[in-house]
Amino acid sequence: MKGIIFTEFLEMVEDRFGYEVVDGIIEASGDPEDGAYTAVNTYDHQQLVKLVVALHQRSGIPLRDLLITYGRHLFGQLAGTYPSFLEGVEDPFDLLLNIETLIHTEVRKLYPEANPPKFNGKRIDDDSLELTYESHRSMADVAEGLMYGCADHYGYQFEIEQLSLSEDGSIVQFKVKKIRT
Numbered sequence: 001m002k003g004i005i006f007t008e009f010l011e012m013v014e015d016r017f018g019y020e021v022v023d024g025i026i027e028a029s030g031d032p033e034d035g036a037y038t039a040v041n042t043y044d045h046q047q048l049v050k051l052v053v054a055l056h057q058r059s060g061i062p063l064r065d066l067l068i069t070y071g072r073h074l075f076g077q078l079a080g081t082y083p084s085f086l087e088g089v090e091d092p093f094d095l096l097l098n099i100e101t102l103i104h105t106e107v108r109k110l111y112p113e114a115n116p117p118k119f120n121g122k123r124i125d126d127d128s129l130e131l132t133y134e135s136h137r138s139m140a141d142v143a144e145g146l147m148y149g150c151a152d153h154y155g156y157q158f159e160i161e162q163l164s165l166s167e168d169g170s171i172v173q174f175k176v177k178k179i180r181t
Helices: 003-017 019-028 045-059 063-081 092-097 099-110 140-154
Strands: 118-125 128-134 157-164 171-179
Touching: 003 019, 003 045, 003 063, 019 045, 045 063, 063 140, 092 099, 092 118, 092 128, 092 140, 092 171, 099 118, 128 140, 140 157, 140 171
Parallel strands: none
Antiparallel strands: 118 128, 128 171, 157 171
16 A cells, blocks of 8 residues: 555544644554655555554544545545646546546556555436445445545535445445535
8 A cells, every 4th residue: 555545644643633642553553664654655554454443442433434534534635636637527426437547547657566446336327326446455434535525525415325245345335426515
């Protein structure tokens, strides 16, 4: 997993909980990097899981809520860092249905060793779509948070329903509906 995922997580924790909490979860997770991640290096995703679990244990916030909050935060940060990925995209569904071509193709150009999750989807009607997530990392809650962040970016609200299609959470179907406000 690319280091930017780790650096943004620790930044979010510091912004919301303070540096002492960041230091505490780094220590509690037995972080071999001691929190010194670089955005371009690659790290074991299990270490991110350990950091999130440590934050859950320290804060009492449910894991799912932490992961969704992180995904939402991450979308905003990535959109600011890589605005060219979103150029010409006017609708959040257009982005979600074309993640592979608009974003993951570019990610692989920047980081050839990257292994982002796979997304396949179809539009049901103007206000709803189905999107299937597939990743050995089983981080569908982060993906859901990224979708909420996408909605925020485009000025929408989403209602999202998650259905696991595999026991280990590596394949998940999302039903996403735009809520008009």
